[in-house]
Amino acid sequence: MHIIDRRRNPRGKSLGNRQRFIRRAREQIREAIKNNLRDRSVKDSSSGEDVVISSDGIHEPRFGRDRTAGQHERIFPGNKEYLEGDRIPKPRGGDGRGNRASEDGEGEDDFAFALTRDEFLDLFFEDLELPDLVKQKIKAEKSPQPQRAGFSITGAPNRLSLVRTMRRSLVRRVALGRPGEDVLAQLERELAGLRDGSIAPSDGRSAEERIAEVETALERARGKRARIPFIDPVDLRYRRYEQVPKPISQAVMFCLMDVSASMDETMKDLAKRFFMLLHMFLDRRYEHVEVVFIRHTNHAQEVDEETFFYGRETGGTVVSSALHEMLRVVAARYPTADWNIYAAQASDGDDVLSDVPRCASLLEERVLPICQYMAYVEIGRDGGPPGFNMQRDSDLWTGYSPVAETHDNFAMRAIGEPRDIYPVFRGLFSREGVEA
């Protein structure tokens, strides 16, 4: 008998099967994700997802009998009171004894399982692309970065590759027959032994003869060691780097939100969900994403996330103050050459009437030229059925509309209910030609 410990074997043996399964059930899974985004709390945006999908498309049909037709006989255990010839009314629907229904696998049962975080995000953002990638690429070539490219025989000492160098040194020493420490040590031991008489030459020669022989051998070995260096300049190898242009993979995301009294908790929550989606999305595209929260009433300030969503503030509404604040932060901390800048503005559309034209021109002349993309989402006022709250375009909506028409990197959408968020988000970022 053998006992084999397989516990250390590579994990995830069925990964290939899982990928095939998820590809197969993709449509249903996407549908499920869309549906339970509604119930999802913002905090677990980074965890996996339990999804329940209908089993069409992943059903495996087999020839089977129709349980409701024809004569069947079955044997059951545990008779308590029945006698031969007794008649029993059929349980519900003539079927459903025990869990026979699931045994049959009608094919319309729901199928529940858990997606990992990566699988979830992959499906979640499938077919979504960052807008304006052209500009990003042009920018990218400006920032070359060193990348490993083999080895060279010259270089700065700090790039010395010890492993390569020692390997070549070993090859050379072996090839040229450089005696090692152990050979010397053995000869020296023998010499010492012969001198004090503890060892006698094995072949019957005199000790003196053997001493002379060992001394010559020792001398030759020492000489060889001196002539053949341990490390020779020809052994040296250095790591070589090439300058490769790298895309800038950092982005900053500005979240602008109106926190004046007209924005209630539900509206803020909707905005928060939208920001959360945007953040998850950017996080997947860039190595490093920073988020700047700017809230405004009649004046704007940069705040932390907690204050942004939960802080209380009252006052009027001057939207342009937020845009000014954003420009200030960009100028201070995020040089446009090094950062991809995204902005998302959420508001209920209220603004002091005189401020609207100011916002539009500010947007057009100063904000949009430095942004990769800017999205304006207007949060529905009373959360009534969609359409009802659109009876009159808001001030800001009216003011922004002409800008959206002339600028590709600016988009605006209205959100009335949580279930609108995902479609709106997909609408904003859909790849060219792919319907959301």
Place this chain on the structure above:
Amino acid sequence: MRTTSGLLYEGADWNFDTLQRTYDAIEEIGTGELGLDLYRNQIEVITAEQMLDAYAGVGMPVMYRHWSFGKRFAQNDTLYRKGLRGLALEIVINSNPSICYVMEENTMTMQATVLAHAAMGHNHFFKSNHAFQSRTDANAILDYIAFTKRYVARCEERYGVKAVERVLDAAHALSDQGVDRFGRRERPRIGKERERAIQRLEEAQADYNDLWRTLPARKARPEVDLDEEAERRSLGLPEENLLYFLEKHAPQLKDWERELLRIVRNMASYFEPQRQTKVMNEGCACWCHYQIMNRLHRQGRIDDSAMLEFLHLHSSVVFQPDFDDRRFSSINPYALGFAMMRDIERICTEPTEEDTAWFPDIAGNGCPVETLRRAWTDFRDESFIRQYLSPRVIRDFHLFKIDDDGESPELRVAAIHDESGYKRIRRSLATAYDPATDLPRIEIVDADMQGGRTLVLQHTVRDGQVLDALETRRVLRHIAALWGYPVVLCEVDADGDRVFAEHKLDSEALMA
């Protein structure tokens, strides 16, 4: 035999030493006293996650890739994580050497039980039972599966994952109909399969010559006018093995697609004996672990606490919920199998008058182990129950027979555990395990190879049990995908004069 030699282990923890020591003691009892004939054992320790992997791959250590295995994994994984389902303590593979997976989470007593159950009971059953011996090739199975995995991967690379999936989906839908139930063909020599398949691939490559393309088309050959009967004979109709027929005769399949069908067919026939002997196989394994663990305890080699743990484990394995219990789903093969083995043992040693009347050939013969071993060799579930289910077991289980007429709003109790009912209950239960009746009997009866190429299938309806129409349509769609032309399935009764239903998939449906 040593009567006592100290405890094999103490406490719940195990290590490789105790595992080895316990295995040796168990094997000594198994091969000595019980006279078991074993393949060499290979015990592999795995984690829970690996156990889930093994579940997904239908218990095999490697398996080709297919989404349905991923589905099964996702399902089991969810149930396991939510704590709705425990994992099997062990999986054993009918191969030589016999591979037995044990989980690292098991306690030492569980490991000992598992060794006695799988490495002794199942192993012996695999090696000696007639169904396994005549249908499976334990020496070659592991190599063959490794080969199928590579072969399917190669097909995926060459022809695309989608194309392979299409064929495998269809083949899986037919795998119940991919087995020779009546054993006409000799068992597949799967050891030779690999060479054959590789040859097939290579020939296809060697035969390829671009020049063929440039030849002018030959004039159509004058049709050979085979009469229908001769043609049907040449196709070997009627044919119950749908996968075999499609592999050999489907007009449009490529060679690699035929090979995929063959792989699914070979796997189906490899698993067929396990389906046919579920009760006996588990009964044999349970009886072995019960005997061995009791013997170890009597010898003083496991302590009382271990014995209590074992009894708890054992009784939950062989537990049979009553029909009106929420946990009931069907007759537990472990429970029925174990009860019948114990009962045979009892009949051999302490027969009652009833037993002498029912089982004159074995009652009181005094050699229970030999009698059991003979039964394990020669029977499968259906014949075993027909032969050995005694009134005593029927009484213990309180078995009763229900007749369900589709039309009637009531069920009828047709027999209970009394003098007049024993025989009918036994016959009915045996029939339920009969491979010839537990699956619908579907055959290919006609294939028009000249004209419209319609494939005609026939379901022989027994007792008015027709097929589930929706499922049938789905499976027919798969058959049509392989066949490439219209497919018809008629449901007729055994005399062929009453037609219950006709399911048709014509060319338009094929395109859709």
